[in-house]
Amino acid sequence: MEPNETKAKDLYYPLIATVVNVESLTETEKRFSIQLPNDKTLGHKPGQFVEVSLFGFGEAPISVCSSPTRDNPYFELTVRKAGRLTDKMHLLPSGSKIGIRGPFGNGFNVQDFEGKDVLFVAGGIGLAPLKSMIDFTLDQRDRFNRVIIVYGTKNPAEILFKREVESWQQRRDVEFYMTVDRADKNWKGNVGVITTLIPPLELDVERTVAAVVGPPIMYKFVAMALKAKRIPDQNIYMSLERRMKCGVGKCGHCQINNSYVCQDGPVYNYVRVKELEEAI
């Protein structure tokens, strides 16, 4: 009998991309600018992620931190040293080759924020995925009404994107608030967890749409703070972290109840988050 050939999409083969720039952001985070082969653009939406691979060290999902409005010819990833693959990534000089699959996930739907007061709530490294959406908003500033950024880190040494943060602080069309859980001797700003920044905000609750990204522990408390401001559930979006190993809805690791985060997420409306009992 003659064998049948079946050709479907090659799901697990990465493109070999080039690291064109590496920038240290903190002691544990670096920003990588990456160029795909043949000047191909990534074509991502804000909030999407890619699977990064280094042969011999494996593959891991990393959020894209640059906006698609700026991804030509490079896109950017911010990577925290947190394991074998990311430790090795931190040793890479520019010019190194890395594997990229993606982009994957739904990302933020820009239309949901259009014409609205956009409230970004970023905790810790959650600012990286959120920055793709923040930059998008600022690059097409006319499409949005108020832009409010609330950012919290554990301590001043962990502040990411200092250059960008400074420009957000200076821009008159951006309202920027920041806090640290623990101050150092040079810190002059707010001290306290991120939820302390939300009650003082003056918000037009019907007009405000929030995008929230942070460590797993943060979501419940931010949701409570936003609900205390009477922001409707459907105006809150959260990007959830899970182990998105394959990125194509097969391997099962990222599943929350009946939802594959790599397919239906990582961005979920809060109405859906409440249905998913394991979500936050």
Add this chain to the structure above:
Amino acid sequence: MQSKTNTHLQDLDYLFFDEATLRQFIVYLQTRAEVIAPHAKGERSYMYKPVKDAKEVVLNYPRTIQPLKKFFLPPTETLLTFKLSDNQYVEQTPEPGKRIFFGIHSYELQAILRLDYSFEKGNPESNYLTRRANALFIGISYKPDAYHFGKSVGIEIEKTDGFSLFIEPMENGYFIFIVDEAGRTLLEGFQAPQTQALVFEQQEKEFHNKIKYHHNRLPEVFEHAYHSDVWKDVSQRCLGCGTCNLLCPTCYCFDVRDEIELDAENGTRQRFWDGCMLHDFTRVAGDEVFRDKLHNRTRHRLFRKFKYITDHSGELSCVGCGRCTSFCPAKISIVEIINQLIKDVSEVKSI
């Protein structure tokens, strides 16, 4: 050829083979393709493997230890090979050789049909589809033991969907039913001895292991099962070993890992079976484990079998093979879990 018997196999043409003829038929099939069939492994265990000697094929067996999925989604599979020095890789694709799976029970093929759904839908996966497109199945009926519960999940012993031929063993030989055209073609090439003019009569085969509700009502039971005490009760006994995942014919979760050879230059990216019952299944880089508690993992496993995938596919993802129960080191019974959930639901309703 005989035809038109008065049972639910009644629409199928059939032949009758004696023992020797059936073994000759296996030898004939080996001239057409690789033949994979159940074999004894030790005294009371069974495994599927390629046939070397047709006499060694076992036709009367309760179930194999590992399910048939291992031939479509291998326990470990090389996705690509790479060299560390230049960060380049070579794609690895499966050899698309024809394979005939011989002596397969209905629940096992139904499990493959459920894997088809998972690997064809959304992002179709070429490795799986290539292996699948090159497979033919010859079924056989079986006598249920204390663990089989196929009928309770809607899979009768003689369910022939997906088979090319289906074998019904009798005292003095085997009826061979022709299910599809591929099966007819296989038989036409075989110089079968003159068939005796026997008339097939259905034998009654009883399931001893039963879910209390009709399978149509199980999604409804799982609508109310999320906060049941059953999960915690079961996790008191569960060891969290993941045997139920690995031996489940419809579980397909996997992990991917890079292996480097001793020359510190060549390596392979390997996919291997993983299981949602294992503690670190959901662990992320920050060391958060999203289903940290054993009872949450037990619940997740059962919901994947009876609700999460079913909501999309319309089919239960449990096929009633009984492996998760018969091979569980803690003797946890999936049927008992479901019957307890049914009891909970019916008690709530009667209040």
